[in-house]
Amino acid sequence: MRSLSLVGTTFGCSASGERLVSAARDGDFQEAKAxxxxxxxLAKYTTFxxxxxxxxxxAAQGHHEIVSLLIESGVDINLKNYxxxxxxxxxxxYGHWEVVLTLVLFKANIHKTDCLxxxxxxxxxxxxxxxxxxxILLADYIPSIPTFYKLVKKRSRIEEFVSESSEGTSLYEIINRPADGGVTALHMAALNxxxxxxxxLLDLGASMNVVTLEDGTTIDLIGAGSTPLHYAAYGGNPHCCQILTAxxxxxxxxxxxxxxxxxVARxxxxxxxEEVLSAHEQQQTMTLPSPYLSLPLMSVVKIARECGWTGGSVSNCTDPCAVCLENKCTVAASGCLHELCTRCALYLCSNSNTSSAPHAPSGSIPCxxxxxxxxxxxxxxxxxxxxxxxxxQNSSLSCCSCSSMPRTNTQITQETIPLSKPKPASQSLRSQKFLSLKLENNLCTRGTDTIASIVRRSNLQKYSRSSFRWSNAQLKGRRPWLCSSNRSLDSPDVY
Structure with a gap:
């Protein structure tokens, strides 16, 4: 009887876990919260x-509110799949910068490597x-100083001015870290x-002299010992070749x-x-800083981690943020001293791509x-x-025994603040209240879905159990490591 009870518990939790997976995939915040x-x-549930x-x-679908909810529920933020x-x-x-920002704010490890x-x-x-x-990935390593771009441009010892992690990793080491075969991030960008x-990457100190290696694990048609310019020549983008030569x-x-x-190009x-790569005398031209360089990001990320990024309700303050009119002001900009809420400052530093004036420090953000x-x-x-x-941070949950959970009637509230532009109040989920529920802990041993009455089932029938497994079309559609395809990424698949 004990073994049958355990099997019932496993199947019951598995059904609820699959429903949470479906809610996370569909972006159904209300169902995931319930x-x-x-x-x-259930946040630690993983598919077998x-x-x-x-x-x-x-994360693959870009639902940053559900990502924040799952992290606050205790999921292992650095959990790996197969x-x-x-x-x-x-x-x-897939380019979901709001999810990346949420994970970075919760100190996700950017040094993890995949198995392939x-x-x-x-x-x-x-x-x-x-x-x-x-x-956003490098927010903890780019200091908020006006001379940062000049230091990198002169190839000075920028490591002395850059914040280091607990492992002592510098910005230069992160930018130029090679994958299998010695391929760096600069090789990837140049090739595609x-x-x-x-x-x-060049503004942040990526080296143009790093060459690939022959380690027997990567099929490289260009050959070992290739620089990023070799990869740019193979990719065929003349602008990339011009920038690297400059x-x-x-x-x-x-x-x-x-x-x-x-x-390689021939x-x-x-x-x-031919004309770009056959110059007899290499000409040094003036290079402009990237519009994606953001200096204030480190300072506002530190404030968000220390004080949160909600800033309190607008009803509790007389001078709300002039941008969103939803939260009270928590930070002040250097120079003009205009006050903003932390959420708007994060959005500004993460999504702004232009400098304020021609003589402004490179990487500054306009107020x-x-x-x-x-x-x-x-x-x-x-x-x-x-x-x-x-x-x-806990480990993943393969089989949980709900019968061992303590019985409680306490209402659990999770507040998530979207990091994108504010939505109308009619579409906001933050104002919705969920009723506290009193459920028996041993219901899960019945082997059925025990919370059918509190979760909407409108989207449940769209997914069968076979939809969570691999198909031949998915196997054939895997993206290669070096060359990115031109397929649409609006609905990415999670393997």
């Missing part, structure tokens, strides 16, 4: 086939040209012709096959690169109220740090 209020341990958790599904990819990697792969190619989240963001994700990502990339460098960038019929250049944000004296303890 499931987690009943059983917060590919170890994808609800966090992986919501491919060794974390939720941060999947968000960077040894690539990090930075490699996946550069591979697909998501410059906004690159800037992502000009914005290429410029941003930054000082060698036109005569040869790989282990004896090929120069010009010979071998793969890139005739339009939305006066267009003055902002280099950093400062915390207001009235902004108090959070008193709640740090979140605990």
């Amino acid at each position: 499931l987690l209020e009943y059983n917060p341990r 086939s590919c170890r994808n958790s609800p966090l992986h599904h919501s 491919r060794g990819q974390t939720a941060l990697m999947q968000a960077c792969q 190619n040894g690539g990090t989240a930075l490699h996946l963001a550069a591979l697909n040209g998501h410059s906004c994700c690159i800037r 012709g992502h000009v914005d990502s290429l410029c941003l 930054w000082g990339a060698s036109l005569t460098a040869e790989n282990e096959k004896g090929w120069s960038p010009l010979e 071998l793969w019929n890139r005739e339009w690169l 939305p109220l006066c267009r003055h250049s902002i280099v950093s944000f400062k915390k207001l004296t009235t902004t108090k740090p959070l008193l709640q303890p740090p979140l605990k």
Whole structure:
């Protein structure tokens, strides 16, 4: 009887876990919240086939509110699936910068590598040209100082001015970290012709002299010993080649096959690169900073972690944020001293792509109220740090025994603040209240879905159990590691 009870518990929790996976995939915040209020341990549920958790599904689909809800429920933020990819990697792969920002605020590990190619989240963001994700990933390593771009431009010892993590990793090491075969993020951006990502990586100190290696794990048609300019010549984007040569990339460098960038272009019929790569004397031209460089991001991220990014309700203050009119002001911009809420400051630093004035410091963000250049944000004296303890990171949940959970009637409330533009009050879910529920803990042993009365079932029939498994079409549609395809990413699949 004990074994039958355990089997019933497992199947009951598995059914609820699959419903949470479906809610995370569909972006159904209300259903996900109701499931987690009943059983917060469902946040650690993982599918048996590919170890994808609800966090992986919501990150791949860009549902940052559900991502925040799952993290607050105690899910392991650095959990990997069978491919060794974390939720941060999947968000960077599909360019969901709001999910990336949410995960970075909760201190997701950006140094994790996948099991197939040894690539990090930075490699996946550069591979697909998501410059906004690159800037957020490196928020803890780019100091909010006006001379940052000049220091990198002169190739000074920028490591002395850059914040280091607990592991002592510097910005230069992160930017130039190689994946399998010695391929760096700069190689990825150059190969696929992502000009914005290429410029941003160069502004942050990416090396143009790093060459690939022959380690027996990567099939490289260009050959070992290739520089990013070799990869740009193979990719065929003339703008990328011009930018690399303007930054000082060698036109005569040869790989282990004896090929120069010009010979690589000729071998793969890139005739339009002849003029760009055949200059007898390499000319140094003036390079402009990337519009994706954001200096104030580090300062506002630190404030958000310390004091939260909600800032309190507008009903409790007489001078709300002039941008959203929803939260009270918590930070002040350097220079103009205009006050904003932390959420608006995060959105401004993450999504702004233009500088305020020609003579403004490179990487500064224009103030939305006066267009003055902002280099950093400062915390207001009235902004108090959070008193709640740090979140605990637990391991994944394969089989849970709900009969061992303590019985409680306490209402669990989770508040999530969207990091995008404010929505009308009629569409906001933050104002909705969920009734506290009194449920028996031993109901899960019946082997059926025990909370059918509190969760909407409108979207449940769209998904069969076979939809959570791999199909032949999905296997054939896997994206290659080096070359990104041109398929639409509006509805990404989670493997």
